Amino acid sequence: ENTARLVDNYKNKFSKYFEKEYIDTDADGFESILNMLAYTLGMKDYKQFEDTALMFGGKSGLQIDMKTVEVEQKEYLDYRRIIQSTMSYKMAGVEDTLLAYSFYESLCDFIGDNISEIQNKIKAKDIILCGDMFSNSILLSKLKKKLNNTNILLPKEYPLDY
Secondary structure (H helix, E strand, C coil), X not given: CHHHHHXXXXXXXXXXXXXXXXXXXXXXXXXXXXXXXXXXXXXXXHHHHHHHHHCCCXXXXXXXXXXXXXXXXXEEECHHHHHHHHHHHHXXXXXXXXXXXXXXXXXXXXXXXXXXXXXXXXCCCEEECCCHHHHCHHHHHHHHHHCCCCEEECCCCCCCCC
């Protein structure tokens, strides 16, 4: 009920963002979430979204909802909650740079908390991070700080500067 009202209010306030059609690139994973966020904020694509996050000059962001949803006995990151949370902040007047930065910071918290929970269960000291999302300097640097007692291993195929 609240979501429908939020969407209607958002579309009214930011109608220019929706003048162009959303182009579904049939991307999987985080790219699809980032493309939806970019479109919702009036940006071209996930690359512009990431560039916008990197322009943020502060040290910490807002808490974007990062929750999972179970679908056919599998847990998935609920992109609807991410979009809804971001739209709510945008309606409140939060700048795009802070919103984009907050996505990566909140994702870091989500990943870090889940890694810590799993580590406590299996007593792991090392963790392997793979995927091009970890080439994002915000995500990787904050995750390294959050998991400072964990040996983080990264594939050598990704030249990273952190």
